[in-house]
Amino acid sequence: MERYKNLLAQKEQLEKLIAEARKKEAAAELERVREAVAEFGFSPEDVFGKRRRDAGVPVAPKYRNPETGETWSGRGRAPRWLKDQDLERFRITK
Known part of the structure; x- marks a missing residue:
């Protein structure tokens, strides 16, 4: 039972680390996309396709x-x- 609780605690900690890493990397990628859009003058249709x-x-x-x-x-x-x-x-x- 003790091992199980220990593994659950590790899982919770890993999930928090994963969420933080995703948030940080997503922000960096979004900034990179915004820079490319500004640099090349992309329109929403260029980025997302035509509706x-x-x-x-x-x-x-x-x-x-x-x-x-x-x-x-x-x-x-x-x-x-x-x-x-x-x-x-x-x-x-x-």
Whole structure:
């Protein structure tokens, strides 16, 4: 039991050392990145890439549940009311 407690204490001490080392190294790397951005005039798009144009843009619904009025755009997981159903029955026509 004594060995177990000793190992737990060592683990706790190592975790603290790891956290401190990570914090210190992360700060140094962030400073290095900031210097490179300033030196070369990088834009956010240069660093992080371009955002998809449709990210966050709502999509018009394609399917409607006639009983509840719920809609689904056709993106992502299909709602339960469409499970094992013919999608064409629920398609919204203009």
